[in-house]
Amino acid sequence: MRDIFNQELQQLGSDLESMASQVATAIERAAESLRHSDIVIAEQVIDADERINDLQRDIDDLCVMLLARQQPVAGDLRNVISALRMAQTLERQGDLARHVAAIARGRYPEPPVPEPILGLILQMADLAVQAGQNVAQLVSSRDLELAAAIQAGDAELDALHRRSFQMILDPAHDMSRQQVIDAVLMGRFLERFGDHSTSVARRVAYLVSGASMPGTHDAQDADALH
């Protein structure tokens, strides 16, 4: 019984790792599609999201099955519940990467926003990519230094998000309304991607240390407006 349980917990861990790595790839490609106005890569992100959703479904089923059959307690229970939630967070991150790619695709062959807004959005995208990679590594290594790096990166992303509003409001930057819409949405998607990365980082830190409850908000979104 315990053997099967351990096997299933391992399966759960490897499914989560695979999900996190697919999300990292999705945001990398979304950033690339934006940087190079590459519609082929944008389509790849959009198509690949279905597989991320499928993985969440698998993880959900496995968690519910584990809870029902193995009735885990203490650390094992904490592991299973955290997996349920991390899978949900990763699924949202896949959606957000897809939304960014959809904007790149929608405006092809032009970049969706002009410079210097584009440069700022790309900086945000790079931070999101870094967050995605760190999360993927954290899920497999559980290295708490990565968790701290993810939180620091998210603070930077938030600061850039605030700056994006200032830039959009600056009349010196010529923008159409469509470009304003796209800039606002991309900024919001990337900022939320960062929030979710921090949420995963907090959960892993909680699992490893067992010491402090993570914020129960799955992805703190205290100040969407700046």
Add this chain to the structure above:
Amino acid sequence: MRDIFNQELQQLGSDLESMASQVATAIERAAESLRHSDIVIAEQVIDADERINDLQRDIDDLCVMLLARQQPVAGDLRNVISALRMAQTLERQGDLARHVAAIARGRYPEPPVPEPILGLILQMADLAVQAGQNVAQLVSSRDLELAAAIQAGDAELDALHRRSFQMILDPAHDMSRQQVIDAVLMGRFLERFGDHSTSVARRVAYLVSGASMPGTHDAQDADALH
């Protein structure tokens, strides 16, 4: 043991009802603060969100405790897992109501966007209010007709969201960039509020019927751009 379990399940149900009813009040007030540029009501929404967050924390703790001590199976397990997720969804809805109120507060004493965009946003807000009320009623009554009404209302909300982009893009409507930003964000927040209501409706339908798994996406967000 079973007695305590039943008591705890009842507690869980009444905490969820209370949370759903507080979220309904939050979105009602957010809509009112927007309609009447009422900063006092906007502040109430913002302050009250902390209580919604606290309730989620309580529900989380209760669920984990129930899983650890009572090791529920079958329908009871399904109930507890659904409660965990519904609480998470309701917490997000509280955030979204707060974001809408924060825009109303930020632009006070002016309405954040001019007519006719304001009228459209208020229509969206009314649908979100209806959704919030229906969800609160559904969580206590588990009446599946309400679940269907919530899904229908969400389709309407999505249609209005699509129209909001058309209106914003129409050069006949004079808008500052700040107003474009606010309109885009409010549209997005209200649309997401609707998505989350549908997600709760699906979960309750799943609990009652037991027949079909709900979409695993907690709040489908297939097409953010329209």
